[in-house]
Amino acid sequence: MRLAHLLRPRTVVSAHCDLPCGVYDPAQARIEAESIKAVCEKYQASDDAAFRTRALIIKEQRAELVKHHLWVLWTDYFKTPHFEKYPDLHTLFNEATKLAGASGAKGSADPGVADLLLAKIEQISKIFWETKQN
Amino acid sequence: MRLAHLLRPRTVVSAHCDLPCGVYDPAQARIEAESIKAVCEKYQASDDAAFRTRALIIKEQRAELVKHHLWVLWTDYFKTPHFEKYPDLHTLFNEATKLAGASGAKGSADPGVADLLLAKIEQISKIFWETKQN
Amino acid sequence: MRLAHLLRPRTVVSAHCDLPCGVYDPAQARIEAESIKAVCEKYQASDDAAFRTRALIIKEQRAELVKHHLWVLWTDYFKTPHFEKYPDLHTLFNEATKLAGASGAKGSADPGVADLLLAKIEQISKIFWETKQN
Amino acid sequence: MRLAHLLRPRTVVSAHCDLPCGVYDPAQARIEAESIKAVCEKYQASDDAAFRTRALIIKEQRAELVKHHLWVLWTDYFKTPHFEKYPDLHTLFNEATKLAGASGAKGSADPGVADLLLAKIEQISKIFWETKQN
Amino acid sequence: MRLAHLLRPRTVVSAHCDLPCGVYDPAQARIEAESIKAVCEKYQASDDAAFRTRALIIKEQRAELVKHHLWVLWTDYFKTPHFEKYPDLHTLFNEATKLAGASGAKGSADPGVADLLLAKIEQISKIFWETKQN
Amino acid sequence: MRLAHLLRPRTVVSAHCDLPCGVYDPAQARIEAESIKAVCEKYQASDDAAFRTRALIIKEQRAELVKHHLWVLWTDYFKTPHFEKYPDLHTLFNEATKLAGASGAKGSADPGVADLLLAKIEQISKIFWETKQN
Numbered sequence: 001m002r003l004a005h006l007l008r009p010r011t012v013v014s015a016h017c018d019l020p021c022g023v024y025d026p027a028q029a030r031i032e033a034e035s036i037k038a039v040c041e042k043y044q045a046s047d048d049a050a051f052r053t054r055a056l057i058i059k060e061q062r063a064e065l066v067k068h069h070l071w072v073l074w075t076d077y078f079k080t081p082h083f084e085k086y087p088d089l090h091t092l093f094n095e096a097t098k099l100a101g102a103s104g105a106k107g108s109a110d111p112g113v114a115d116l117l118l119a120k121i122e123q124i125s126k127i128f129w130e131t132k133q134n
Numbered sequence: 135m136r137l138a139h140l141l142r143p144r145t146v147v148s149a150h151c152d153l154p155c156g157v158y159d160p161a162q163a164r165i166e167a168e169s170i171k172a173v174c175e176k177y178q179a180s181d182d183a184a185f186r187t188r189a190l191i192i193k194e195q196r197a198e199l200v201k202h203h204l205w206v207l208w209t210d211y212f213k214t215p216h217f218e219k220y221p222d223l224h225t226l227f228n229e230a231t232k233l234a235g236a237s238g239a240k241g242s243a244d245p246g247v248a249d250l251l252l253a254k255i256e257q258i259s260k261i262f263w264e265t266k267q268n
Numbered sequence: 269m270r271l272a273h274l275l276r277p278r279t280v281v282s283a284h285c286d287l288p289c290g291v292y293d294p295a296q297a298r299i300e301a302e303s304i305k306a307v308c309e310k311y312q313a314s315d316d317a318a319f320r321t322r323a324l325i326i327k328e329q330r331a332e333l334v335k336h337h338l339w340v341l342w343t344d345y346f347k348t349p350h351f352e353k354y355p356d357l358h359t360l361f362n363e364a365t366k367l368a369g370a371s372g373a374k375g376s377a378d379p380g381v382a383d384l385l386l387a388k389i390e391q392i393s394k395i396f397w398e399t400k401q402n
Numbered sequence: 403m404r405l406a407h408l409l410r411p412r413t414v415v416s417a418h419c420d421l422p423c424g425v426y427d428p429a430q431a432r433i434e435a436e437s438i439k440a441v442c443e444k445y446q447a448s449d450d451a452a453f454r455t456r457a458l459i460i461k462e463q464r465a466e467l468v469k470h471h472l473w474v475l476w477t478d479y480f481k482t483p484h485f486e487k488y489p490d491l492h493t494l495f496n497e498a499t500k501l502a503g504a505s506g507a508k509g510s511a512d513p514g515v516a517d518l519l520l521a522k523i524e525q526i527s528k529i530f531w532e533t534k535q536n
Numbered sequence: 537m538r539l540a541h542l543l544r545p546r547t548v549v550s551a552h553c554d555l556p557c558g559v560y561d562p563a564q565a566r567i568e569a570e571s572i573k574a575v576c577e578k579y580q581a582s583d584d585a586a587f588r589t590r591a592l593i594i595k596e597q598r599a600e601l602v603k604h605h606l607w608v609l610w611t612d613y614f615k616t617p618h619f620e621k622y623p624d625l626h627t628l629f630n631e632a633t634k635l636a637g638a639s640g641a642k643g644s645a646d647p648g649v650a651d652l653l654l655a656k657i658e659q660i661s662k663i664f665w666e667t668k669q670n
Numbered sequence: 671m672r673l674a675h676l677l678r679p680r681t682v683v684s685a686h687c688d689l690p691c692g693v694y695d696p697a698q699a700r701i702e703a704e705s706i707k708a709v710c711e712k713y714q715a716s717d718d719a720a721f722r723t724r725a726l727i728i729k730e731q732r733a734e735l736v737k738h739h740l741w742v743l744w745t746d747y748f749k750t751p752h753f754e755k756y757p758d759l760h761t762l763f764n765e766a767t768k769l770a771g772a773s774g775a776k777g778s779a780d781p782g783v784a785d786l787l788l789a790k791i792e793q794i795s796k797i798f799w800e801t802k803q804n
Contacts, residue, residue, distance in 0.1 A: 017192050018332075019185075020370045021172035023165060031159050038155040050779060051153075053726045056455045058151045064286075071339040075365040083362070090358035094351070097343040102288045109452060152734075154772045184377060187324045190589045198688075205741040209767040217764070224760035228753070231745040236690045243586060285460045287453075289440035293433050299425060306423035318645060321592045326419045420600075422638045458723045466554075473607040477633040485630070492626035496619070499611040504556045511720060553728045557708035561701050567693060574691035587689075594687045 024077040026125035029069035033121055035062045036105050037114035044109065059105065066100040066117065073128065086127055096120035158211045160259035163203035166196045167255055170239050171248035178243065193239065200234040200251065207262065220261055230254035292345040294393035297337035301389055303330045304373050305382035312377065327373065334368040334385065341396065354395055364388035426479040428527035431471035435523055437464045438507045439516035446511065461507065468502040468519065475530065488529055498522035560613040562661035565605035569657055571598045572641050573650035580645065595641065602636040602653065609664065622663055632656035694747040696795035699739035703791055705732045706775050707784035714779065729775065736770040736787065743798065756797055766790035 017023070036059055043055040074093040083089050098104060099117040151157070170193055177189040208227040217223050232238060233251040285291070304327055311323040342361040351357050366372060367385040419425070438461055445457040476495040485491050500506060501519040553559070572595055579591040610629040619625050634640060635653040687693070706729055713725040744763040753759050768774060769787040 017169050017173070017196060018328075018370045018374050019173055019176060019189055019192050021169040021176065021192070021196075023169040023172050025161075025165050027159075027161055028165060031157060031162060035151050035155045035157040038157050039151070039153055042153060042155065050722075050726060051777075052452075053455050053723050054730065054776070055153055056452060057459055057727055057730055058153050058155070060286075060456065060459055062151060062155075067339070067343065071335070071343075071365075075335065075339075075362060076369055083359075090362070091351075094343060094358070097339075101344055102286045106286050106456070107453075152730075152772045152776050184320075184324060185375075186586075187321050187589050188328065188374070190586060191325055191328055191593055194590065194593055194688075201741070201745065205737070205745075205767075209737065209741075209764060210771055212764075217761075224764070225753075228745060228760070231741075235746055236688045240590070240688050241587075285437050285441070285464060287441055287444060287457055287460050289437045289444065289460070289464075291433060291437040291440050293429075295427075295429055296433060299427050299430060303419050303423045303425040306425050307419070307421055310421060310423065318588075318592060319643075321589050322596065322642070323421055325593055325596055326421050326423070330419060330423075420596075420638045420642050454720075455723050458720060459727055462554075462724065462727055469607070469611065473603070473611075473633075477603065477607075477630060478637055480630075485627075492630070493619075496611060496626070499607075503612055504554045508554050508724070509721075553705050553709070553732060555709055555712060555725055555728050557705040557712065557728070557732075559701060559705040559708050561697075563695075563697055564701060567695050567698060571687050571691040571693040574693050575687070575689055578689060578691065591689055594689050594691070598687060598691075 018076060020076060024073060026073060026121060026128050029066050030118065030121050030125065032062045032065040032069065033114060033118050036066070037111050037118065040109050040111040040114050044111065056109070059109065063100045063105045066105070067097045070097050070100070070124070073124065077128070082131055089127065092120065092123055096124060152210060154210060158207060160207060160255060160262050163200050164252065164255050164259065166199040166203065167248060167252050169196045170200070171245050171252065174243050174245040174248050178245065190243070193243065197234045197240045200239070201231045204231050204234070204258070207258065211262070216265055223261065226254065226257060230258060286344060288344060292341060294341060294389060294396050297334050297341070298386065298389050298393065300330045300333040300337065301382060301386050304334070305379050305386065308377050308379040308382050312379065323377070327377065331368045331374045334373070335365045338365050338368070338392070341392065345396070350399055357395065360388065360391060364392060420478060422478060426475060428475060428523060428530050431468050431475070432520065432523050432527065434464045434467040434471065435516060435520050438468070439513050439520065442511050442513040442516050446513065457511070461511065465502045465507045468507070469499045472499050472502070472526070475526065479530070484533055491529065494522065494525060498526060554612060556612060560609060562609065562657060562664050565602050566654065566657050566661065568598045568601040568605065569650060569654050572602070573647050573654065576645050576647040576650050580647065592645070595645065599636045599641045602641070603633045606633050606636070606660070609660065613664070618667055625663065628656065628659055632660060688746060690746060694743060696743060696791060696798050699736050700788065700791050700795065702732045702735040702739065703784060703788050706736070707781050707788065710779050710781040710784050714781065726779070729779065733770045733775045736775070737767045740767050740770070740794070743794065747798070752801055759797065762790065762793055766794060
């Protein structure tokens with residue numbers, strides 16, 4: 001583990017339930033997407049039919065969680081001023097959730113597709129943390 | 135946002151599904167526990183009966199997620215050598231999950247109880263990241 | 269609603285799972301929203317504390333289902349050409365899902381708020397059925 | 403289906419949660435069953451092993467939803483007078499839910515089996531709407 | 537309950553998933569119903585508003601599980617010959633699931649209502665074990 | 671199993687929700703594990719690809735339920751004095767839940783693995799009922 005990780009502030013948090021509690025963090029979507037990428041890699045490396053079936057079952061669940069976490073950010077965290085400041089934000093979320101679905105991580109076991117999803121989540125994460133600074 | 139946060143490595147990941155994918159991260163439990171703390175604070179600050187009921191409904195769900203994420207770490211990530219190296223690890227997880235349950239965050243709307251839960255998760259997180267370095 | 273819509277054959281169906289199966293129907297969101305409205309009306313008509321708590325528990329679940337069904341339509345059914353033809357579609361979905369959340373049907377037990385949500389869903393439904401005719 | 407049914411106002415609604423809210427609609431079961439039929443057709447048209455596995459995963463979930471929606475109608479909407487007026491109603495629901503399970507849509511990827519399920523749901527729907535007219 | 541039942545070997549099991557696996561046991565519904573009764577008793581013994589709200593949240597979940605376990609038995613375990621031999625079986629299940637719903641254990645915090653539910657489950661259980669002996 | 675256990679009155683119950691209600695029963699984990707064993711046997715006896723895929727889907731769900739029921743016992747039922755009296759209890763639960771996961775019943779379709787899981791659950795069950803006698 002690198003020092004930067006050890007030093008990241010533990011108490012910086014940010015609304016992910018619908019009270020709303022005010023705690024949101026794109027890390028939730030990212031961790032599930034990392035899981036998808038790892039599942040894809042293990043799928044590609046295996047020729048055991050039962051293992052591959054299990055990988056598809058789990059990838060389906062993880063991808064659903066990615067979609068859910070992203071939808072929550074899009075609906076619950078981001079407000080009108082954010083969408084005005086970042087005019088591509090709607091499209092970005094729509095593309096990211098599509099990339100987690102049938103035309104992306106659900107429909108493919110290619111780690112490269114998971115990488116595309118991770119890159120979209122990173123774009124969203126970057127904007128998210130910019131809005132948290134203000 | 136502080137620099138340390140910006141600099142934390144995005145690609146350091148760590149198994150949270152049962153393929154297993156090999157991606158685990160105590161941040162999943164911590165984010166839910168932060169949510170619980172924020173819910174407790176809003177609960178204490180409100181005297182609206184319907185709002186308080188909603189806070190309890192949501193807190194119950196978040197606390198269940200904390201328990202789930204911790205159980206997954208305890209069963210799926212940590213192995214015999216870890217338990218030998220950290221003899222208190224079983225007790226630590228048992229106490230942390232109890233602190234998320236009826237005798238802790240589920241049974242109380244005191245932000246201080248959420249703080250105790252967060253502190254336990256931080257202890258687990260510290261051990262987790264130590265084991266990732268080896 | 270136009271007559272053509274009223275008379276559309278019941279067997280014409282349209283994708284709501286992520287195979288994708290190709291079966292989508294805004295009626296799924298509408299039925300849950302109607303449920304929310306009915307729950308709000310019963311909540312307002314009752315002064316029994318336990319009944320009101322149960323109403324809030326159920327309203328929370330129904331509102332979550334509304335959000336989910338709308339998110340699925342937004343991500344899985346609607347494609348780039350739709351968003352080009354209906355430039356307000358992103359905003360419409362974002363507002364509709366917000367109206368199902370903390371700032372709308374989850375946060376309020378006012379049947380009028382449920383009516384606002386139903387009106388948004390009707391707007392989405394109208395566009396949905398227009399796109400199905402082409 | 404009778405014209406009166408086709409023309410019934412969309413805002414007439416009728417209990418599908420356990421408050422009860424009083425909003426029930428067999429369309430919920432029907433939409434999921436249409437999804438199953440579409441999944442079966444795509445399954446039969448594909449020879450891609452991963453796609454077929456995903457189709458089975460999704461079909462399993464959709465069929466569970468069909469069962470759930472039908473069970474809710476049977477337990478929560480229909481009352482003793484209905485069962486007296488329609489003596490075959492118990493059997494109809496039992497057969498319909500069996501047709502969604504292992505001996506039907508779960509156990510088979512034949513679109514013809516999905517058609518049998520849809521026909522049973524249509525029979526239930528017909529009775530449901532008759533009871534709503536009184 | 538007969539002695540033969542009490543002494544039946546623990547390894548004799550009987551289908552509760554939809555493969556079907558062939559393992560069914562009314563104990564699943566009974567345990568949840570016992571939980572409901574205990575929740576009702578604790579609800580009645582408490583005058584703490586937050587505790588009572590939590591009791592209602594949990595009772596709602598447990599009652600849903602009772603309904604689910606009973607529905608599975610009714611649809612998946614019992615076959616046409618059983619319904620012919622026990623003509624009241626449909627009604628028994630319909631009444632039992634209603635007793636777990638809004639007009640029963642969900643809608644009431646009276647331990648006596650939970651007792652009525654438990655008695656219905658016991659009637660079902662008795663028939664279930666009779667059919668297993670043949 | 672001792673006679674006293676076999677003869678224990680059915681109405682003696684013991685907490686499996688987080689009120690807590692005080693009703694716990696290792697039978698919940700055991701029934702799901704029996705289901706897993708039956709699924710494995712049917713999987714081994716079949717050479718139908720779709721059936722085997724369905725068996726893996728269902729086994730994954732059942733194994734998750736085994737883990738959940740065991741985790742609840744470990745966190746919610748067992749207290750410090752139990753862990754002091756049975757020093758191997760932590761390890762027993764950790765091994766049992768691992769046996770339900772990727773390195774056990776999830777990762778294998780061998781009925782022998784399910785037997786190992788059932789044996790662990792029986793060990794836990796024995797201790798559980800001993801603690802209930804005091």
